[in-house]
Amino acid sequence: MAKFTLDTSGAVCAPHKNAAGQTFVSTLWSDLSPFAQGYVEAMFAELFETSRRYNARADRPRCVSVFSDLAPSTLAAILKDCGAATGRYLGVMPGHPEVLLGAYFWHDRRAGNHAEFPPLTLTLRDDGKVYMEPRA
Numbered sequence: 819m820a821k822f823t824l825d826t827s828g829a830v831c832a833p834h835k836n837a838a839g840q841t842f843v844s845t846l847w848s849d850l851s852p853f854a855q856g857y858v859e860a861m862f863a864e865l866f867e868t869s870r871r872y873n874a875r876a877d878r879p880r881c882v883s884v885f886s887d888l889a890p891s892t893l894a895a896i897l898k899d900c901g902a903a904t905g906r907y908l909g910v911m912p913g914h915p916e917v918l919l920g921a922y923f924w925h926d927r928r929a930g931n932h933a934e935f936p937p938l939t940l941t942l943r944d945d946g947k948v949y950m951e952p953r954a
Contacts, residue, residue, distance in 0.1 A: 856920025
């Protein structure tokens, strides 16, 4: 069985308009808080296993495992969620590494354990990017 290792290279680039016109704002892995890094890594580990099984059946070689595979809208949602939840997790589990707490938050979020954070569905779209949407 393949062991998951997140490739943290690349950047997630979001178009951003400023007074001078269109520019691109890049977010690197190192720009994320440890909490957000734990969240993203747990999310990708789940995606990796799902895409690995799917790709094996469909004879497709690619598994999602690169930070730059995140869609800009997905990264924006992750940063917003993590910003809202970090304090709660640090307060409930002081002394735990923030990376681990971020992973806990991902699993809690996916399970629908927080009323203010609806459960999520992850989608790999044709553009090769990972999108995150509330589960219906």
